[in-house]
Amino acid sequence: MTSPANVAKYQHYFDFISKAGLENTPITDIGCGRGGFLQWLNKKGWQANVIGVDVDIKSMPDNSPKQNSDDSQISFQTGGALSLPFAVNSQSLLTYFHVLEHIHDLDSVLSNAHTVLMNQGHILIEVPDAENYTQQPVGTAFWMGIREHIYHYSAQSLSNALNRHGFEIVSCQRATLPTPEFEYPSLMILAKKTENPSPTVFEPIGNIANYVTSSKLALQEQAETLITLAKQNSQLTIWGISTHLFSLLPKLTGIDYRLCDASKQKQQSHYQQQLILDPREIEPEAVLVIAPYLHAEKIENAALSLGWRPQSIHLLH
Incomplete structure (x- = not known):
């Protein structure tokens, strides 16, 4: 305050x-x-x-x-x-x-x-x-x-x-x-x-209507990028359960992914029966997507400290 x-x-x-x-x-x-x-x-x-x-x-x-x-x-x-x-x-x-x-x-x-x-x-x-x-x-x-x-x-x-x-x-x-x-x-x-x-x-x-329309299109493009990443790699991990992510996840059809978050409270929750994992429990392999916009740099540094390679990390923009 x-x-x-x-x-x-x-x-x-x-x-x-x-x-x-x-x-x-x-x-x-x-x-x-x-x-x-x-x-x-x-x-x-x-x-x-x-x-x-x-x-x-x-x-x-x-x-x-x-x-x-x-x-x-x-x-x-x-x-x-x-x-x-x-x-x-x-x-x-x-x-x-x-x-x-x-x-x-x-x-x-x-x-x-x-x-x-x-x-x-x-x-x-x-x-x-x-x-x-x-x-x-x-x-x-x-x-x-x-x-x-x-x-x-x-x-x-x-x-x-x-x-x-x-x-x-x-x-x-x-x-x-x-x-x-x-x-x-x-x-x-x-x-x-x-x-x-x-x-x-x-x-x-x-023009609010134009903003809404362009946002929907941009969100779909973001989803298609992640679907392509998932198909090109053996595993897709998404770090950061943000409000934006709940608009994106329903669009990630036809692929498997893991969800993780450093918050102990979020780790006690599920998304469509899928457990939210502790990032420390995940092997740093294939591709990591950092979902939150506001804390991306902090999460990226934490991911690097856990062994994720810089070239394996994808930030949402």
Whole structure:
């Protein structure tokens, strides 16, 4: 939570909120996880109560309220985006950082938010900016391969949904933001609860449909490359059980392969009755495919230390 990348991201959130004139407004962060942003705000001296809400009680900090010198509090409680545990017209600012892309029923989320927000209250949403996926490719079909991302939003599609539920757009900001592992295209929209919201028109800046189509084609080409490698060699080993791999494996038809991962937790799992092996238990022979984009160099070094030859290692790109 306190990595330089996360702190830089929190500062970006803070600046966006403050620029909108909402500094020191009570915040309720939906899907707060470990509460990193709220704890950072609290230490920074945010002079208003902040509440974190998440369905996963294990991920949240101690939920006992903590008092600041200015009488503001930080607290955490269990709850979901579809059924917020608050009274009607009671909240000032709801934030949803990387929540909406994971939820099927967007309309219920926004309807519930509208119910608990006070009149003229605000909602702040951040999602990956689907129109800018090509600017931060990471690897082949990376953004389509994050299987827990159910929806991919443009500024216009998110704006339309907010308008439909009684919110008027206040501001929109696109940026490239850091995580401890990679940078991502961020789309942030701030909207206000109002009786007659005016629609907002955003000029499209990228073609999401083309990106999806090209990602599917690139994924198929990647699969065909691995099938060719498998047929040219006696054994194919794939190291790294990543989210992208679960989009690729169903396309590897007609070949045999072994799966391995250094994670003890993953080694206790299976893929279609196939055991995930410990890389140390595998003879370094034939071809090794390193699947994850984000940790490829680290895995390659580990593979070399286990006796894999450099010319036998194939990295997915």
